[in-house]
Amino acid sequence: MFKKLLFISALLMPQFSHAFCGFYVAKADASLYNQASQVVMVRKEDKTVLSLMNDYQGELKDFALVIPVAEVLQKEQIHIGDNKLFEHLDNFTAPRLVEYHDKNPCEVKRYKEERMSMSTSSAAPASKMKTEKKLGVTVEAEYTIGEYDIVILSAKESDGLETWLVQNGYKMPQGASAALAPYIKQDMKFFVAKVNLKEQNKTGLKFLRPLQFAFQSEKFMLPIRLGMINAKGAQDLLVYVLTEKGRVEVSNYQTLKLPSNMDLPVYIKHDFANFYKSMFDTQVKKHDMRAVFTEYFWNMGWCDPCAASPLSAAELKQLGVFWLGSSTSNNMRGRGIPVQVTRLHVRYTPETFPEDLMFQETGDNQNFQGRYVLRHAWSGNPEQCDAAEAYFENLTKRHEEESRVLSKLTGWDLNQIRKKMNLNDKVTPTTDKWWDNIWK
Amino acid sequence: MNKIATIDTRLWQLGIMAILLLLGVLKRDFSLLPSQIALTFISGLLTQTLFIKFLNIKKYSFLSTIITCFGLCLLLRSANLWVHPVVAYLAIASKFTLRPFGKHLFNPANLGVILGISFFPETWITSGQWGADLTTALWLIAAGFFVARNAQRLDITAYFLMCYAGIFIIIRILWYGYPLAVFFHQFQNGALLLFAFFMISDPMTIPHKRIGRFIHAILVAVLAYIWQYWLYWNQGIIWGLFFATFLVPLWNILFLAPAYQWQPLSGDSNV
Numbered sequence: 001m002f003k004k005l006l007f008i009s010a011l012l013m014p015q016f017s018h019a020f021c022g023f024y025v026a027k028a029d030a031s032l033y034n035q036a037s038q039v040v041m042v043r044k045e046d047k048t049v050l051s052l053m054n055d056y057q058g059e060l061k062d063f064a065l066v067i068p069v070a071e072v073l074q075k076e077q078i079h080i081g082d083n084k085l086f087e088h089l090d091n092f093t094a095p096r097l098v099e100y101h102d103k104n105p106c107e108v109k110r111y112k113e114e115r116m117s118m119s120t121s122s123a124a125p126a127s128k129m130k131t132e133k134k135l136g137v138t139v140e141a142e143y144t145i146g147e148y149d150i151v152i153l154s155a156k157e158s159d160g161l162e163t164w165l166v167q168n169g170y171k172m173p174q175g176a177s178a179a180l181a182p183y184i185k186q187d188m189k190f191f192v193a194k195v196n197l198k199e200q201n202k203t204g205l206k207f208l209r210p211l212q213f214a215f216q217s218e219k220f221m222l223p224i225r226l227g228m229i230n231a232k233g234a235q236d237l238l239v240y241v242l243t244e245k246g247r248v249e250v251s252n253y254q255t256l257k258l259p260s261n262m263d264l265p266v267y268i269k270h271d272f273a274n275f276y277k278s279m280f281d282t283q284v285k286k287h288d289m290r291a292v293f294t295e296y297f298w299n300m301g302w303c304d305p306c307a308a309s310p311l312s313a314a315e316l317k318q319l320g321v322f323w324l325g326s327s328t329s330n331n332m333r334g335r336g337i338p339v340q341v342t343r344l345h346v347r348y349t350p351e352t353f354p355e356d357l358m359f360q361e362t363g364d365n366q367n368f369q370g371r372y373v374l375r376h377a378w379s380g381n382p383e384q385c386d387a388a389e390a391y392f393e394n395l396t397k398r399h400e401e402e403s404r405v406l407s408k409l410t411g412w413d414l415n416q417i418r419k420k421m422n423l424n425d426k427v428t429p430t431t432d433k434w435w436d437n438i439w440k
Numbered sequence: 441m442n443k444i445a446t447i448d449t450r451l452w453q454l455g456i457m458a459i460l461l462l463l464g465v466l467k468r469d470f471s472l473l474p475s476q477i478a479l480t481f482i483s484g485l486l487t488q489t490l491f492i493k494f495l496n497i498k499k500y501s502f503l504s505t506i507i508t509c510f511g512l513c514l515l516l517r518s519a520n521l522w523v524h525p526v527v528a529y530l531a532i533a534s535k536f537t538l539r540p541f542g543k544h545l546f547n548p549a550n551l552g553v554i555l556g557i558s559f560f561p562e563t564w565i566t567s568g569q570w571g572a573d574l575t576t577a578l579w580l581i582a583a584g585f586f587v588a589r590n591a592q593r594l595d596i597t598a599y600f601l602m603c604y605a606g607i608f609i610i611i612r613i614l615w616y617g618y619p620l621a622v623f624f625h626q627f628q629n630g631a632l633l634l635f636a637f638f639m640i641s642d643p644m645t646i647p648h649k650r651i652g653r654f655i656h657a658i659l660v661a662v663l664a665y666i667w668q669y670w671l672y673w674n675q676g677i678i679w680g681l682f683f684a685t686f687l688v689p690l691w692n693i694l695f696l697a698p699a700y701q702w703q704p705l706s707g708d709s710n711v
Contacts, residue, residue, distance in 0.1 A: 217672075218673070252626070255566070256469050257469065355622050363518065363562035
């Protein structure tokens, strides 16, 4: 392991010290999306720590969460997490906008485009065991943890489970029984949580904190089907997967990298969130809402440019990274640590994602980030020197290209973009192919 | 049609695989470098040449080697440049070295992929790379069908697909109660169809007799299902074929029939 670590840091260090390019100016974080859930999955071998954050908007008393789990969880396997960790991880991995200022071409005789390639149990006896023989539902365990009342159920039949849940005050949506059935047949247990209002009052918080649980199972998957029953329209899900070695992808759906590392018109600086949303919408549509998108994959120890500082060893431990020894302290920042973070963004409907998400950790360790570049023009004049003239010629071409890229990525009207960029119609070189607009 | 039928099946396979690779690299975001493709072919063809020279083999063909190289490029992904050529070398070398009962045992691409993901660092298979859209699936089936019509002993493709689909429908749809959409989703996967039409169908490494091929196909399907859905490990079909291959000599002993010979273009080579 040590050897491997040295190897990684030897590879990454030179890049880190030389490669800082541009300043981070904006990010497109999870708050952009309505109906977005965020999940952190920490996975090594067959061990998983799952943290769930729902953007639950309704009355707390109506909140209920049903998640199929592989085993009956002990109280010690369940934990209440901290929203701030999600926020930090979201900020750290969010798509980012960076900006550069063109140098004076007269000073730097040759204008060189600097483009960085970013490729580079102690078994606590369940106290109130009771069996509802008729319904075939067994309460395997019952806990109150933080603001949540939790029961772990096993069931023989989905109808029985649905009836039990209804009888016990859970509002079950139509079609719940059919969605529960496959999990019961596979002998999975159900983790059921609702809010304990008294305990919730004690926290003094207006929101629900994330639930975390640690379990052991060969299944590297995320059950998304149950969540779809009562969803209206498409849902967004952000999955942050923390693994030891490589990029994580979804094995039963296509996993794609979002377009990244392109130059955009500078006016996007104040409209970045809008740009990113439109671009994501366009990509989702392009792939018929059947693909999973990678927004970020990087070592957890460093970033370039950083949208937020890397998470500390303590924060990672809170999220469940159990393999970080005491040797991995904060002074390893800026170097590779044995934690990789993959950020996956899925927009789905029951029709386009008929199956739960299955994951695999690949051997891929090529960094990737959603990074968009603004280049501010030099503000001199063309008569200053020969190089300046050439610079302005190039600049016009660059602006034309930027407008086209933006239009293609977002589906926005090219003329509107050109207007906002104050592009002069006269100098438009007609490099568009005549067939470019036929099938748009 | 008769003229078409006399063309070596492998030329069709080769053309289709070349198109798939091109489409994949250009349109499907395959994380495969042109240099990896080049190195695979250089290594594979060189290995074949050296073995033919060294063993003084008179009748040979490079078509199968090219198909193996295409197969490796379509399936295997690696962060290292050296993995593809080394795997191509091992895959082709296995045809000349692992020959129980006088004929090579493993489908070279299958063995190469298994060795690649088991023993090489930063190497993996992206089974979801084709996406699940219907167009790709239909296109692959059509292309594969053309190949299958034209070749002998490709009945195994149908046996395998029917058996795998049968197991899937009985256990997951009928017994577990998943919606039928899950079945369509799984069977629109390009990787599964690619496997059925271009890997398991290799006539040199499947049983000679129909009954043998039938049993072999069932075994591959059952093992693949267990690997994927009971053990929850990835790449079930690839592993299923690998394990089932060990029994192919047995089926050939139990059910005697003449060994397969490639048709016109290649003469009667068996490498």
